[in-house]
Amino acid sequence: MSARAGIVVTGTEVLTGRVRDLNGPWLADRLLELGVELGHITLCGDRPADIEAQLRFLAGQGVDLIITSGGLGPTADDMTVEVVSRFCERDLVLDPGLEAKIADIVTGLMARFPGVDPDAVLAANRKQALVPSGAEILDPVGTAPGVVVAGAPTVVVLPGPPRELQPMWDAAVATDAVQRAIAGRVTYRQETIRMFGLPESGLADTLREAQTRIAGFERLEITTCLRRGELEIVTRYEPHDAAVYSELLKVLRDKHSRELFSTDGTFVDDQVATLLAGRTIATAESCTAGMVAARLTDRPGSSAYVAGGVVSYSNEAKIELLGVDAALIEAHGAVSEPVAEAMAAGALRRFGADTAVATTGIAGPGGGSEAKPVGTVCFSVALADGTFLTRTSRLPGNRSDVRERSTTVAMHLLRRALTGDR
């Protein structure tokens, strides 16, 4: 027995590629975690006939659960609830409690838009309080509620914006209707390992070797993925195969002890945050221009250890704000290890911090040379005890890739400096 699902992503902006669909992949991950098999993802525009055709197609494929995203807004082109209602053969009815709830939310929002006629807006939002009769309602995160309509298949209707869809998912899964639809699922364990500094082909090689050495290897469902410059290895297995997974973990540990930094799924960001407890950090950024500081402050509570930083895009800023010696820049160039160290030392001093990280590099597309091509980035971590950990990397990709990848390298250099793993 098993449970199978399909996903219908609606929205002309998504179909035409103007907005990248984040919901399909995100929901695919959630279904995988639940042990529900995903058969199809279908995308269509804001056209009722196309949405309905996709629902009928998935139903014809015998899925137990359909999840739709998008088309719940107040504008006339948002028609998903109406279409789902017809598909499920339910009447569309006004839910007065829901209408009042949406009115409350909208009235709160209105305070920020004094020029807009509140009555017109409330009328527009009334459309969002129309739900298929008998549906379970998922409270709005924005202004749009989700709905769950039990049946064969059960249909879960979620809003399009990922920041509304994602928080609503748990509530959807908790409904009786969804629980009944996915009752046949298989429970898997899932473990995540992360590595940094290993090419994908090196990992592929190790996995091929593991395949010949580990009995039962074929019962592990291993998926690997390169993201933000790190390798993520997700393994799914049935609980009775836990020992096989332990064998795999041992092989990876033995072979890649330096690159393997997480066996419990934690990100380098989590680890750096833990390592910075009780410390104070400052940043000095050139090519990443604030992205390292932004990443360090991503998490709640980071003000306890982040003092601040300097974005020293120009040489003058490096000299004036970070106290880098002009002669050092003259001698080695702004993109050099000595300048990276001077920037880190300057950040330590200026912010009275005990930890500092500096980046200086050539993100491109211009500015590269034969000796320092585009993608050359120097990093330095300085600690209050006078130690420096300094590296130069040549990062692949375009301007945005180089900047993004640089923040990851900076995080790993911080991790190594703070764990004494130099």
Next chain:
Amino acid sequence: MSARAGIVVTGTEVLTGRVRDLNGPWLADRLLELGVELGHITLCGDRPADIEAQLRFLAGQGVDLIITSGGLGPTADDMTVEVVSRFCERDLVLDPGLEAKIADIVTGLMARFPGVDPDAVLAANRKQALVPSGAEILDPVGTAPGVVVAGAPTVVVLPGPPRELQPMWDAAVATDAVQRAIAGRVTYRQETIRMFGLPESGLADTLREAQTRIAGFERLEITTCLRRGELEIVTRYEPHDAAVYSELLKVLRDKHSRELFSTDGTFVDDQVATLLAGRTIATAESCTAGMVAARLTDRPGSSAYVAGGVVSYSNEAKIELLGVDAALIEAHGAVSEPVAEAMAAGALRRFGADTAVATTGIAGPGGGSEAKPVGTVCFSVALADGTFLTRTSRLPGNRSDVRERSTTVAMHLLRRALTGDR
């Protein structure tokens, strides 16, 4: 008359979201350029039954053209050509000319992998020389050829890797079979309008009004989408309806002159970059902690006008690095308009810039109060002539939303300050 198409994206790694599908959006763009209407994109794994079901679904929807991507490799899980052959009711036949061509390519590749048995590889690649009888063959870019099978619908089979699929597209479109399939295409115009500071429901209201006032309104295909706090309005219409679109534009301009900032699709980032030509900008960021600086330096050539910035996360940093008066913080709090102005003024001074933008706010989840709840953010733009443009916003969402949205508000405040639209 018109021409309609569907896209079938195959591959378990794409369906499960481990690899992001780039082919659907890319092909969608190409179809839009050709004037072919795209009805559906469907994704499935490497399962023959699912691929065939999607082909039958699209045929049932009456599309003139189906484009598939993926599943053309030499391994056993790549089955697209076989499935398409069956779907089109053609025999699968070995094309000896194609087999020789693939053998040539593979022999060349082998030189780079000395450990591999060339005979085994050639046997595996023979599979790729099997094509539906009567199909037009598209020369391989990697080792996999594409095929075009004429019919109702005509099916174009392309490889999965974007760097192979994209160069093959023009050859596919040039075939007689595809030209016949898309003979009914219509050339559309597409225009993009962007607004900031208007809720989606306010726009919905205006569009409903426009519907009653503008003759031919129903011939405009309007899609609206909220992203990064901005409203994007994309309208597609046939060239003879240009006057109807002009009417719509006039209504939107009249009603939302303050919020409408782009009628040619340019982003606020483009506009700010243009406005900053010949100027020098510095940033002073608290809650956004480098995100405004990162956004300003996103584009190549930004070093011409970005001097740098300070991330003044702590009060000490605001005082020491930006020269904010400690008494000002004491009197008004760090999140206040006077402090935002002092931060902007400090950035102007410290970097010798003529334009500065400052942010200070409560991103949450902690730190809010009744007077200044989470989401309260103060912004100030300072110019060298002594003018300030200062605003306080209450932004919705979680920590990451508030920070992201703040960068958008900062960009728009910059735009207003630099255009004199206060």
